[in-house]
Amino acid sequence: MTGTACFLCGLETDDISQDFDTRVYFVRCRRCGEYRITMECSSNPRSADETTLAAISAATRQAAESHSTLLLRTDNWDQVAAAHKNTPVRQKVLKVLRYSAAKSRSPGEFFRIQEDFDYPAFDAASPQECRFLVSHATDSGYLESMSDDALTLTVKGWDAVEPLTGTAGTPGRCFVAMSFAEQLDEAYLLGIKPAVEQDCGLLAIRMKELHHNDDICDRLLSEIRQAQFVIADFTGHRNGVYYEAGFARALGRDVINCCRDTDFDLLHFDTNHLSHIKWKMPQDLRQQLTDRIRATIVAPAK
Ligand SMILES: [Zn+2]
Structure with a gap:
């Protein structure tokens, strides 16, 4: 390792430390935010051209702004970059x-x-x-x-x-109901968010990403009211997700249900008859969601 330069942008880092057990570096960069990167990936990234590095830096910084820390690995490198390339x-x-x-x-x-x-x-x-x-x-x-x-x-x-809305929700706004667990950040950042924003040109709202001082419950209900449709991911079976999906459905919003295959058999009775997107990895979640959104959600007039 040379000095304390950021692996992504070359800026001198504010902090860098390594965990020899997991073979992972923890980096804090003023430009790229906080991120983790495996030693394997840091010494041999899949592609290190300027465009890819800028896209990865965008991914780590935006994850950090939304209170998540991305772990960069050789096997998610291209996918992390893809979510921040060709942004309109x-x-x-x-x-x-x-x-x-x-x-x-x-x-x-x-x-x-x-x-x-x-x-x-x-x-x-x-x-x-x-x-x-x-x-x-x-x-x-x-x-x-x-x-x-x-x-x-x-x-x-x-x-x-934060548009003021009537009862119908704001065209193009998608509320994402899902667990806040760190293990699911990748599913959001590499699956759901790029499907909604990059592939379909709409806006994804996840409570974990919002910085706010309001009462979280009021804000949550107001966000669901403002949404045109809702994506509910039941992985982890957090009660709140069932509640939020039910509230959205009661308001007449379209709800797209998803669940990781490992958790699929545990889906509660009240939702398991609805057709869920069953996903394995953020990549296939992104693809399936993009297809579903294009097929079922009416795009707002540009
Ligand atoms: Zn950096």
């Missing part, structure tokens, strides 16, 4: 707005975006692209820029992130 510009701008909402604890509060360090948070490939996205969001009235580089999210910006 519209999605990148939305990522800027969602990041901005997370950084402002209340409306009107100022925050800063540091191009050199924050560009992976938006799937941008460089500080230049980050500057472009932020100035687009500012020119379009979503952000307001102050003289000293401080930014604030405008009412229009807040509306884009």
Whole structure:
């Protein structure tokens, strides 16, 4: 190992440590966030071209922003990268707005975006692209820029992130009901989220990703009301998922049920007659979900 450079972006790390038992490095990088990487993968990554590394850095940073820590391995490397490559510009701008909402604890509060360090948070490939996205969001009235580089999210910006809705939900918004267990973060980050956002161009909302001060239960019900449809993953059989799926169904929302094959036989009686997506790995979950969403959910008008 050479010095303390980040394996992904080369920046000097804030912290790096290794666990010889599991043969895993833990890295904290100002740009890539906190992530773990196997020693095998760090010395011999499958592909280390600039585009792939930028995409992996985007994945680790965004996972860290949403309180998850990705473990990079040779066998998930390409898949981790794929989830952050070819992101449509519209999605990148939305990522800027969602990041901005997370950084402002209340409306009107100022925050800063540091191009050199924050560009992976938006799937941008460089500080230049980050500057472009932020100035687009500012020119379009979503952000307001102050003289000293401080930014604030405008009412229009807040509306884009947390729209006010009637009873029908907001077209394109998908609430994801699933366990918060760390072992399932990969299923979300590499399966559900890219299926909804990359493949179908819609927006995925998972409670674990939201930074908020509201009462969690109120916020949860309000998020389900705002959603056009819900993806419920029953892996782990958390009671909350059954509750959230039932509430969504009672509101008339489409609910797409999923469960990992290992947990399939334990599905409770009240849902096992509904057709569930049975998945093995995040890859096939992504594929099956994309097919199901395209087949059953009416895409919002662009
Ligand atoms: Zn880094």
